[in-house]
Amino acid sequence: xxxxxxxxxxxxxxxxxxxxxxxxxxxxxxxxxxxxxxxxxxxxxxxxxxxxxxxxxxxxxxxxxxxxxxxxxxxxxxxxxxxxxxxxxxxxxxxxxxxxxxxxxxxxxxxxxxxxxxxxxxxxxxxxxxxxxxxxxxxxxxxxxxxxxxxxxxxxxxxxxxxxxxxxxxxxxxxxxxxxxxxxxxxxxxxxxxxxxxxxxxxxxxxxxxxxxxxxxxxxxxxxxxxxxxxxxxxxxxxxxxxxxxxxxxxxxxxxxxxxxxxxxxxx
DNA sequence: GTTGAGCGTT
Numbered sequence: 001x002x003x004x005x006x007x008x009x010x011x012x013x014x015x016x017x018x019x020x021x022x023x024x025x026x027x028x029x030x031x032x033x034x035x036x037x038x039x040x041x042x043x044x045x046x047x048x049x050x051x052x053x054x055x056x057x058x059x060x061x062x063x064x065x066x067x068x069x070x071x072x073x074x075x076x077x078x079x080x081x082x083x084x085x086x087x088x089x090x091x092x093x094x095x096x097x098x099x100x101x102x103x104x105x106x107x108x109x110x111x112x113x114x115x116x117x118x119x120x121x122x123x124x125x126x127x128x129x130x131x132x133x134x135x136x137x138x139x140x141x142x143x144x145x146x147x148x149x150x151x152x153x154x155x156x157x158x159x160x161x162x163x164x165x166x167x168x169x170x171x172x173x174x175x176x177x178x179x180x181x182x183x184x185x186x187x188x189x190x191x192x193x194x195x196x197x198x199x200x201x202x203x204x205x206x207x208x209x210x211x212x213x214x215x216x217x218x219x220x221x222x223x224x225x226x227x228x229x230x231x232x233x234x235x236x237x238x239x240x241x242x243x244x245x246x247x248x249x250x251x252x253x254x255x256x257x258x259x260x261x262x263x264x265x266x267x268x
Numbered sequence: 269g270t271t272g273a274g275c276g277t278t
Contacts, residue, residue, distance in 0.1 A: 017275090019276090046277060048275085057276095
């Protein structure tokens with residue numbers, strides 16, 4: 001895919017992988033190839049893409065044939081502006097050829113960049129700045145974060161992303177939970193009363209500040225009058241429902257299925 | 269159409 005026409009890892013033998021971070025989501029291997037190839041013999045360039053969206057993850061792996069060239073590329077391309085973004089080039093660590101990194105360290109004693117490891121502090125400061133602003137925490141959870149978590153849960157690779165995402169929105173989770181808990185409580189009571197009394201007599205006006213909102217559940221209950229059409233339709237509608245697993249829109253079916261009589265007493 | 273910490277595929 002992101003290779004030069006080959007499938008899978010070509011020949012990682014005697015190859016040194018460089019990790020290119022901070023690249024744009026639109027940057028492709030073809031865009032990085034000329035840049036890295038200028039500083040050495042690039043064996044292969046691989047850009048991991050998202051499994052669900054297929055979009056670039058924002059980093060690429062460049063494999064060099066020689067370590068000295070790779071080191072040179074790191075020193076030269078690290079901090080280079082690509083597509084309007086400053087890329088970060090460094091030796092891969094957790095790659096399949098992590099052993100190469102050891103050699104990479106050796107090559108660090110290159111005659112050229114023997115001790116001239118002077119990196120641009122501005123770049124690091126830039127990222128640190130992001131950390132201070134906590135922007136990194138709120139990011140990445142744009143939309144399909146929750147979906148992908150449910151769909152691709154149990155992956156080692158995703159675990160890191162999920163973990164970061166989870167711990168990345170503590171405030172949101174706290175607020176959401178509190179609100180959710182409150183809603184669940186009121187909903188639970190409502191359900192309990194409803195369950196206990198099939199014939200709703202007086203709905204709580206306080207619980208229904210929004211009339212249009214009340215219409216929603218009422219409309220759902222309306223078709224109940226037509227059981228003949230409700231049976232087959234119900235299934236179809238369930239399929240379209242965003243949450244077919246849960247009978248209740250948000251509350252757990254257990255709550256409605258376990259209406260403690262004591263609760264009813266206390267409620268009344 | 270979006271986003272921005274990090275470590276990889278057939």
